[in-house]
Amino acid sequence: MKKHLRNFYIGLIFLFLYAPILTLIVLSFNASKTRAKWGGFTLKWYSSMFRNDAILQALSTTLMIALLSALIATVIGTVACISMQAMKRRNKAILMGITNIPMLNADIVTGISLMLLFITLGFRFGFMTILLSHITFNIPYVILSVMPRMKQLNPSIYEAALDLGASHTRAFFKVVFPDLLPGILSGFLMAFTMSLDDFIITHFTKGPGVDTLSTKIYTEVKKGIKPEMYALSTLIFVTVLILLFLVNKTPAEKRKHPIP
Amino acid sequence: MNKKTLSFPYLFWAGAFIVIPLCMVFYYGITDKTGAFTLENIITIATQEHCKALLLSIELSLISTILCFLLAYPLAMILTGMEVNTHSFIVLIFILPMWMNFLLRTLAWQTLLEKTGVINSILGFLHLPALELINTPGAIVLGMVYNFLPFMVLPIYNALAKIDKNVINAARDLGANGIQTFLRITLPLSLPGIISGVTMVFIPALTTFVISTLLGGSKILLIGNVIEQEFTQTGNWHLGSGLSIVLMIFILINMILEAVFDQEGEGASL
Amino acid sequence: MGQQPAQFLRDREETTLNKLIDLQHITKAYDSNIVLDDMSLYIRENEFLTLLGPSGCGKTTTLRIIGGFENPDRGQVIFDGTDITHWPPNKRQLNTVFQKYALFPHMNIGENIAFGLRIKNKPKIYIQDKIKYALKLVNLDGYEKRMPDSLSGGQQQRIAIARAIVNEPKVLLLDEPLGALDLKLRQDMQYELIRLKNELGITFIYVTHDQEEALTMSDTIVVMNQGYIQQIGTPERIYNEPENAFVADFIGDSNILDGIMIQDELVELFGARFACVDKGFGENKPVDVVIRPEDVELTPPGRGILQGVVSHIIFKGVHYEMEVTACGFEWLVQSTKMFPVGTQVGIFVDPFNIQIMNKPASEDEEAIGINE
Numbered sequence: 001m002k003k004h005l006r007n008f009y010i011g012l013i014f015l016f017l018y019a020p021i022l023t024l025i026v027l028s029f030n031a032s033k034t035r036a037k038w039g040g041f042t043l044k045w046y047s048s049m050f051r052n053d054a055i056l057q058a059l060s061t062t063l064m065i066a067l068l069s070a071l072i073a074t075v076i077g078t079v080a081c082i083s084m085q086a087m088k089r090r091n092k093a094i095l096m097g098i099t100n101i102p103m104l105n106a107d108i109v110t111g112i113s114l115m116l117l118f119i120t121l122g123f124r125f126g127f128m129t130i131l132l133s134h135i136t137f138n139i140p141y142v143i144l145s146v147m148p149r150m151k152q153l154n155p156s157i158y159e160a161a162l163d164l165g166a167s168h169t170r171a172f173f174k175v176v177f178p179d180l181l182p183g184i185l186s187g188f189l190m191a192f193t194m195s196l197d198d199f200i201i202t203h204f205t206k207g208p209g210v211d212t213l214s215t216k217i218y219t220e221v222k223k224g225i226k227p228e229m230y231a232l233s234t235l236i237f238v239t240v241l242i243l244l245f246l247v248n249k250t251p252a253e254k255r256k257h258p259i260p
Numbered sequence: 261m262n263k264k265t266l267s268f269p270y271l272f273w274a275g276a277f278i279v280i281p282l283c284m285v286f287y288y289g290i291t292d293k294t295g296a297f298t299l300e301n302i303i304t305i306a307t308q309e310h311c312k313a314l315l316l317s318i319e320l321s322l323i324s325t326i327l328c329f330l331l332a333y334p335l336a337m338i339l340t341g342m343e344v345n346t347h348s349f350i351v352l353i354f355i356l357p358m359w360m361n362f363l364l365r366t367l368a369w370q371t372l373l374e375k376t377g378v379i380n381s382i383l384g385f386l387h388l389p390a391l392e393l394i395n396t397p398g399a400i401v402l403g404m405v406y407n408f409l410p411f412m413v414l415p416i417y418n419a420l421a422k423i424d425k426n427v428i429n430a431a432r433d434l435g436a437n438g439i440q441t442f443l444r445i446t447l448p449l450s451l452p453g454i455i456s457g458v459t460m461v462f463i464p465a466l467t468t469f470v471i472s473t474l475l476g477g478s479k480i481l482l483i484g485n486v487i488e489q490e491f492t493q494t495g496n497w498h499l500g501s502g503l504s505i506v507l508m509i510f511i512l513i514n515m516i517l518e519a520v521f522d523q524e525g526e527g528a529s530l
Numbered sequence: 531m532g533q534q535p536a537q538f539l540r541d542r543e544e545t546t547l548n549k550l551i552d553l554q555h556i557t558k559a560y561d562s563n564i565v566l567d568d569m570s571l572y573i574r575e576n577e578f579l580t581l582l583g584p585s586g587c588g589k590t591t592t593l594r595i596i597g598g599f600e601n602p603d604r605g606q607v608i609f610d611g612t613d614i615t616h617w618p619p620n621k622r623q624l625n626t627v628f629q630k631y632a633l634f635p636h637m638n639i640g641e642n643i644a645f646g647l648r649i650k651n652k653p654k655i656y657i658q659d660k661i662k663y664a665l666k667l668v669n670l671d672g673y674e675k676r677m678p679d680s681l682s683g684g685q686q687q688r689i690a691i692a693r694a695i696v697n698e699p700k701v702l703l704l705d706e707p708l709g710a711l712d713l714k715l716r717q718d719m720q721y722e723l724i725r726l727k728n729e730l731g732i733t734f735i736y737v738t739h740d741q742e743e744a745l746t747m748s749d750t751i752v753v754m755n756q757g758y759i760q761q762i763g764t765p766e767r768i769y770n771e772p773e774n775a776f777v778a779d780f781i782g783d784s785n786i787l788d789g790i791m792i793q794d795e796l797v798e799l800f801g802a803r804f805a806c807v808d809k810g811f812g813e814n815k816p817v818d819v820v821i822r823p824e825d826v827e828l829t830p831p832g833r834g835i836l837q838g839v840v841s842h843i844i845f846k847g848v849h850y851e852m853e854v855t856a857c858g859f860e861w862l863v864q865s866t867k868m869f870p871v872g873t874q875v876g877i878f879v880d881p882f883n884i885q886i887m888n889k890p891a892s893e894d895e896e897a898i899g900i901n902e
Contacts, residue, residue, distance in 0.1 A: 020369055021368070023371050107467070112491055197358045199362060237359050237360045432598075436645075444645075
């Protein structure tokens with residue numbers, strides 16, 4: 001009884017979380033151009049999507065920004081974590097406090113603060129300004145997922161590697177890095193996702209002519225969303241779902257033999 | 261390589277793209293167009309129009325935060341109890357929706373809530389009266405809860421998962437019944453997660469302009485909408501910055517709370 | 531082993547009067563893994579009883595069933611004449627000291643100790659007195675306001691005990707409470723626990739995998755392996771008269787040899803005949819023979835029953851530990867006399883020091899082996 005109640009509750013929450021996604025997927029097959037009514041099943045949005053340059057352009061910008069910002073943020077964030085180990089307690093606490101600012105601060109404030117900075121510096125708004133902004137809000141996600149791994153790290157293994165004759169660089173890449181890798185990977189994935197899903201900060205830091213999927217959708221809201229957008233989103237979502245399924249399947253097999 | 265030099269890239273980045281931009285917001289907030297010092301941009305929050313927007317924002321975001329908490333806590337407890345599920349799997353379920361664009365997901369609620377939308381169709385099928393759902397403060401709250409619920413669930417789940425099972429057993433052993441154990445042990449020990457979750461829901465809800473635009477029609481103005489308009493339409497950055505400073509007071513209070521309850525700096529992580 | 535529990539019980543006087551806890555036919559399995567199989571055991575009032583065995587032997591599960599944290603699949607837990615098998619932990623008149631202490635991290639020491647009393651709505655003054663008394667008892671007066679994480683492992687352990695005993699339980703359950711402490715502290719705490727038990731006059735049920743700990747503190751030791759009770763008895767009995775090879779090997783060092791029982795009071799080892807005091811094993815029957823290393827006497831060559839050569843020697847402080855190769859077997863010998871490596875020696879064992887045991891029923895059970 002109690003168990004059924006629990007499952008029912010989890011089911012309700014997931015229905016709540018995934019109902020809009022289901023709606024979007026259904027809409028992507030809707031022949032009618034308005035989302036208000038069902039005009040029969042069609043795949044035409046999927047084919048016309050590939051002929052829509054504006055959407056494809058926005059998609060490639062979005063993916064480029066997400067990939068580049070996640071990569072750069074991962075490198076800077078990981079290096080920052082390593083260097084923070086050597087810092088004095090107080091300095092480290094201050095830096096961690098600053099790191100937390102973009103996470104705790106409102107996106108709108110982060111967005112306008114970067115906008116003001118770019119204006120003052122005389123930057124031309126466009127791809128670069130979006131990229132710089134995304135790197136900025138991505139770094140904390142990387143740091144916060146690498147840091148716990150860093151803390152668990154046994155400092156002796158690095159010293160043991162040195163003791164056995166490895167150079168500092170070699171010792172790092174051979175023994176420390178593999179231990180940090182899961183944290184780094186999840187930080188990268190988190191950063192990539194956050195970048196992909198961001199609208200607010202991009203909204204304030206993008207220039208005319210450059211659009212990510214988010215900003216494109218926002219400008220379309222008033223005119224009505226093009227159904228190709230639903231098709232594209234469905235495609236992205238399903239792709240990620242399949243990828244995650246494949247990735248998760250492998251470690252699940254390994255988990256049967258837990259490493260002590 | 262020296263570990264000190266390794267810290268330079270990030271120190272530079274944090275300074276240039278986190279600290280200085282914030283200083284600029286402060287600078288713009290306390291100056292006028294001529295660059296002279298003024299508090300007018302901040303005091304303008306007291307005008308009826310801005311004050312109304314701020315109070316409505318506070319009201320709606322508080323309601324959303326409380327709803328998120330009430331929904332998330334039992335969920336987090338159930339998830340903690342399900343030992344088969346690995347941590348990463350649970351995170352995944354909540355992160356996965358983010359791969360569908362946030363604006364589209366929120367827009368999808370329009371389809372569900374509209375006069376002729378899915379929910380009203382179901383109600384009509386059951387011969388129940390149609391509900392006025394879209395373009396109401398209620399719809400905005402729903403949008404907020406929908407978008408920010410994961411940020412409440414994950415920190416609470418993390419905090420609950422960290423509690424030593426034997427600490428719970430010890431409380432039972434010392435005579436506490438289920439409710440007493442929950443109130444005296446589980447709840448206080450999950451407090452850092454709760455604070456973290458409250459921060460991560462309340463701040464974005466308080467400052468949103470997207471959800472109100474998408475689900476509230478253009479009639480309902482939140483403080484986020486006011487600031488956004490100052491920057492992108494009116495072009496009065498000084499006024500927008502001044503109002504942002506007001507927002508940051510709330511953010512600051514939250515950050516202090518966070519710092520007090522979570523010295524490890526881990527609670528904010530997903 | 532599939533032997534009847536009753537067979538072990540003869541060690542303790544069978545008096546039904548003072549059975550405080552009676553476990554009857556307890557069976558517990560996780561998935562298909564049987565942890566306890568039809569186990570019966572009683573615990574007397576005022577007894578210091580230790581459940582001893584390697585990890586996975588079912589000792590902790592037994593304790594958790596008594597504490598109410600696990601429900602047995604079959605069988606009953608009788609406490610003071612009442613069936614409490616399905617009672618929740620908070621209704622049971624016993625308290626547990628957990629492995630790793632499990633102090634409430636958000637409460638100070640005073641609040642930790644007061645927890646159980648506050649739940650029972652005891653008056654404030656009573657609680658204050660109890661905290662003082664308990665802290666005095668564990669030698670930590672004045673620690674009321676400290677937080678658990680500011681205390682050392684040993685101190686946290688004492689607080690965990692104090693927190694349990696203020697509730698005046700009839701039985702205190704201790705789950706490897708000294709496991710996380712270092713050797714010196716562990717020895718100190720052993721004496722502390724004995725003193726506490728004597729002062730409180732309550733029953734202790736103690737779980738450990740450390741045989742020395744068990745021998746030092748217990749009135750009764752229950753040796754367990756793979757979900758079965760191997761032997762119940764006083765520390766002396768367990769050490770000197772192990773019932774089977776597992777017990778002999780798990781408790782202390784021993785030489786376990788294959789022998790043939792020629793007849794009563796005569797056993798053959800490596801073709802040589804040794805007088806012993808055991809009887810009733812039948813004639814020409816293969817048996818396990820246990821000889822403790824300190825019971826092996828080394829004699830000048832030519833004397834003794836077997837002849838061998840010293841192959842290793844280590845100085846252990848009180849005695850020398852030597853390995854003597856004789857008839858292809860490495861004998862472990864402890865002696866205060868030193869025989870250099872290479873010395874020809876004779877081996878002699880006093881009949882009283884030869885312990886004869888039945889072979890396990892199957893090879894499989896022998897393979898249960900020694901995990902620790």
